[in-house]
Amino acid sequence: MLYGILYAIVILAMSPLVAGIIKTAKARLQNRRGASPLQPYFDLAKLFRKGSVVSPTTSWIFRAAPYVYFAAAAAAAGMAAAGQFGSVADMLLLIYIYGLGRFFLALASLDAGSAFGGMGGSREMYISVLVEPALLLALLTVAGPAGTTSLAGMAGAAAGAPLAFSYILAAIAFFVVLIAETGRIPVDNPDTHLELTMVHEGMVLEYSGRQLGLIHWASMIKQLTVLALFVVYFIPWGVPGLPAMIGGPVFAVKVLAAALFLALAETSTNKMRLFRLPGFLAVSCLLSLLALVAQ
Amino acid sequence: MLEYREVSPDELRKAAAAIHNGGARPLTAMFANDERGLDGGMAIYCLFADGDKAPFIGLKCRIAGEPWEYPSLAPDIPAASWYEREINDLFGIVPAGHPDLRPLVLHENWPRGLYPLRKDFDPRQPVAEAATDYPIPDVEGQGVFEVPVGPIHAGIIEPGHFRFSQAGENIINLEAKLFFTHRGIEKAVEGLPVADAFYRAERICGACTVSHALAFAQAVEGLAGAAVPARAESVRVLAAELERLYNHAGDIGNLCAGVGFAVGISHGARLKERLMRLNERVAGNRFLRGMVVPGGVAMDVTAALTQDIAGVLHELEGDLKGLLEILHENNAFLDRVNTTGILSTRAAVDLGAVGVAARASGVNADWRRDLPYSLYPKLDFKVPVYHSGDVAARLWVRADEAFQAIGLIRQVLYGLPEVGGELRVRLPELPAGASGAGWSESARGGNLHWLMTGKNSTVYRLFVRSASYPNWPAVAVAAPGNIIPDFPLVNKSFELCYACIDR
Numbered sequence: 001m002l003y004g005i006l007y008a009i010v011i012l013a014m015s016p017l018v019a020g021i022i023k024t025a026k027a028r029l030q031n032r033r034g035a036s037p038l039q040p041y042f043d044l045a046k047l048f049r050k051g052s053v054v055s056p057t058t059s060w061i062f063r064a065a066p067y068v069y070f071a072a073a074a075a076a077a078g079m080a081a082a083g084q085f086g087s088v089a090d091m092l093l094l095i096y097i098y099g100l101g102r103f104f105l106a107l108a109s110l111d112a113g114s115a116f117g118g119m120g121g122s123r124e125m126y127i128s129v130l131v132e133p134a135l136l137l138a139l140l141t142v143a144g145p146a147g148t149t150s151l152a153g154m155a156g157a158a159a160g161a162p163l164a165f166s167y168i169l170a171a172i173a174f175f176v177v178l179i180a181e182t183g184r185i186p187v188d189n190p191d192t193h194l195e196l197t198m199v200h201e202g203m204v205l206e207y208s209g210r211q212l213g214l215i216h217w218a219s220m221i222k223q224l225t226v227l228a229l230f231v232v233y234f235i236p237w238g239v240p241g242l243p244a245m246i247g248g249p250v251f252a253v254k255v256l257a258a259a260l261f262l263a264l265a266e267t268s269t270n271k272m273r274l275f276r277l278p279g280f281l282a283v284s285c286l287l288s289l290l291a292l293v294a295q
Numbered sequence: 296m297l298e299y300r301e302v303s304p305d306e307l308r309k310a311a312a313a314i315h316n317g318g319a320r321p322l323t324a325m326f327a328n329d330e331r332g333l334d335g336g337m338a339i340y341c342l343f344a345d346g347d348k349a350p351f352i353g354l355k356c357r358i359a360g361e362p363w364e365y366p367s368l369a370p371d372i373p374a375a376s377w378y379e380r381e382i383n384d385l386f387g388i389v390p391a392g393h394p395d396l397r398p399l400v401l402h403e404n405w406p407r408g409l410y411p412l413r414k415d416f417d418p419r420q421p422v423a424e425a426a427t428d429y430p431i432p433d434v435e436g437q438g439v440f441e442v443p444v445g446p447i448h449a450g451i452i453e454p455g456h457f458r459f460s461q462a463g464e465n466i467i468n469l470e471a472k473l474f475f476t477h478r479g480i481e482k483a484v485e486g487l488p489v490a491d492a493f494y495r496a497e498r499i500c501g502a503c504t505v506s507h508a509l510a511f512a513q514a515v516e517g518l519a520g521a522a523v524p525a526r527a528e529s530v531r532v533l534a535a536e537l538e539r540l541y542n543h544a545g546d547i548g549n550l551c552a553g554v555g556f557a558v559g560i561s562h563g564a565r566l567k568e569r570l571m572r573l574n575e576r577v578a579g580n581r582f583l584r585g586m587v588v589p590g591g592v593a594m595d596v597t598a599a600l601t602q603d604i605a606g607v608l609h610e611l612e613g614d615l616k617g618l619l620e621i622l623h624e625n626n627a628f629l630d631r632v633n634t635t636g637i638l639s640t641r642a643a644v645d646l647g648a649v650g651v652a653a654r655a656s657g658v659n660a661d662w663r664r665d666l667p668y669s670l671y672p673k674l675d676f677k678v679p680v681y682h683s684g685d686v687a688a689r690l691w692v693r694a695d696e697a698f699q700a701i702g703l704i705r706q707v708l709y710g711l712p713e714v715g716g717e718l719r720v721r722l723p724e725l726p727a728g729a730s731g732a733g734w735s736e737s738a739r740g741g742n743l744h745w746l747m748t749g750k751n752s753t754v755y756r757l758f759v760r761s762a763s764y765p766n767w768p769a770v771a772v773a774a775p776g777n778i779i780p781d782f783p784l785v786n787k788s789f790e791l792c793y794a795c796i797d798r
């Protein structure tokens with residue numbers, strides 16, 4: 001339990017660093033120098049010091065949403081962390097805790113009545129409709145053989161499972177979902193300034209100051225959590241049995257490798273046409289189904 | 296010097312339609328001139344690009360007195376629509392029968408009935424801020440939403456307001472409100488000596504500096520009957536093609552930003568930066584300002600610079616090929632640009648679209664070849680034409696033209712007449728009351744400057760038709776049928792200037 005809390009705090013604290021490393025890696029891949037990997041910390045510190053501008057037409061939902069979104073991201077991080085040490089955390093609960101955060105953010109995006117918020121919100125819900133079943137299927141490929149949907153049980157089963165073809169299929173399927181969940185190219189472009197193309201950034205366009213900082217931080221936490229889940233379930237080799245003192249650094253290296261691969265994947269392609277996304281996520285679903293059948 | 300056929304207002308519409316002939320001779324410029332001080336009337340001028348015997352066929356329609364009115368050409372020639380709305384705004388001359396006579400240039404903050412380009416308007420007098428209206432048509436229907444964008448954008452771009460009507464993500468209609476930073480340059484240069492007015496004309500736009508300078512300078516030289524020294528002509532072509540090259544390289548990179556393709560963005564930005572630094576070594580500034588002057592050029596290209604340019608071009612050619620290979624082989628990229636934002640050939644002809652946008656839609660027109668000027672008739676280059684009219688076609692036209700520009704620069708560099716020759720001739724006093732035009736093909740299409748002189752080599756009236764002017768309505772035609780998140784890409788593929796129309 002103590003380790004669980006410790007791990008959750010580590011995820012919260014390290015998530016800006018991972019986001020920064022991905023940004024720096026992308027810059028290097030484009031032959032740019034890029035900002036320091038620590039830049040997200042400075043950005044958050046700046047945002048938390050600033051005041052917020054809130055549109056007078058908004059309701060309490062607009063003010064509550066950043067906290068709900070952050071709480072959901074933090075709770076999911078805690079569950080993922082605690083899950084490795086045997087607790088009640090469950091994969092279905094995890095998926096729908098993310099659903100809760102997303103639901104509130106989408107509501108808030110409509111609240112100010114700006115056109116960009118509405119567009120971002122409607123696209124986010126459209127993508128989430130596609131992502132949720134894909135995520136569920138991808139996790140089922142792990143939960144199936146484990147015979148449980150508890151995160152701890154799944155982690156244990158994944159660690160004990162031999163390297164099989166079905167795992168590779170499932171890993172690719174999960175990685176596709178990971179790209180969509182973290183709002184990266186080809187699904188969404190986190191670096192764009194083009195309002196008309198935004199998804200996640202469009203939803204939060206009305207936010208400023210501390211509220212914006214919370215949302216940014218929550219997104220980073222979510223990104224690291226999903227990356228950590230990817231590592232726990234699909235590249236689990238080497239960790240179990242080792243004491244946490246050694247397991248921790250090995251785990252961190254693997255998460256970092258996954259993050260760098262994300263940067264590489266993002267640099268090597270461009271954003272997809274919005275209405276091609278069903279096909280993209282259908283690939284993920286199909287791979288998961290194949291993995292389930294192969295098991 | 297241009298010649299005009301004088302027609303009465305009653306004959307104008309028929310005469311114009313006969314010359315235009317369904318787009319065979321595109322309407323290149325249409326403008327008014329307050330000639331009440333000369334012969335007591337207002338005049339409407341139309342210039343149609345011809346290129347057979349003379350570059351342009353001119354029509355002049357004198358309106359003797361009030362009511363200031365003439366029959367609208369827009370029903371026959373859609374390209375006339377914007378020109379007529381502008382004349383209506385700035386001169387108060389009404390095109391009777393115009394299908395859509397909303398304000399265009401002047402916004403709701405400008406008082407009605409105050410016509411800034413009439414001679415009796417004093418630009419030094421402050422104008423009280425008005426609160427009239429600037430109607431933008433609505434689209435109504437179930438599930439139709441309006442999305443207003445701009446004039447202030449998240450990126451560092453010029454101001455423009457776009458209003459989309461959308462059903463779901465599909466664009467049903469796009470209305471653009473532009474001219475937010477209209478500077479009144481055409482008014483400001485009236486009465487100025489031509490030599491001073493030149494610098495204002497050159498600064499109409501940064502990215503088209505050389506093109507505007509060249510068009511204005513050639514208008515002046517035509518009126519003066521002066522021949523430009525051979526070496527100066529070479530340097531002018533060099534500057535014009537360097538301008539085309541950095542614009543096209545940068546625009547190809549920018550297009551990648553429209554689809555979020557990071558490698559292409561960085562590549563394009565790097566190529567453009569290298570070219571702009573070359574510009575700085577050539578002209579002392581990144582936009583090649585001050586190279587072209589009336590009568591010739593102000594700066595020479597030394598032997599060391601010639602080598603420098605050749606070296607940069609050699610590297611750039613390889614790098615640009617590399618970038619285009621990446622784009623050509625990237626299916627994810629091609630999927631975004633193919634069949635997106637189609638401008639049909641019919642629409643391009645009807646709207647009088649020019650430049651890259653026209654050549655990507657199957658219109659085989661390039662003023663460097665069709666209305667020859669400067670050294671171009673002696674140089675060897677091809678005019679790429681694509682027919683699909685989509686974002687991809689505009690991209691490939693730019694790519695092909697960039698390589699043609701490299702070829703042109705090399706021809707000029709290796710054929711430069713001996714150093715030490717004259718660079719600039721002194722222009723004689725210009726005849727008063729004469730009018731003429733100068734033109735050049737910029738990276739975005741043809742720029743035309745029409746100049747009428749006053750006494751002592753001053754400007755009586757300057758009219759500037761920039762390439763972006765006829766192409767903006769084309770963007771509004773190409774957008775519907777696409778989805779909203781594709782619009783930035785469509786817009787970037789046209790890559791039009793706001794400053795060029797806010798002259």
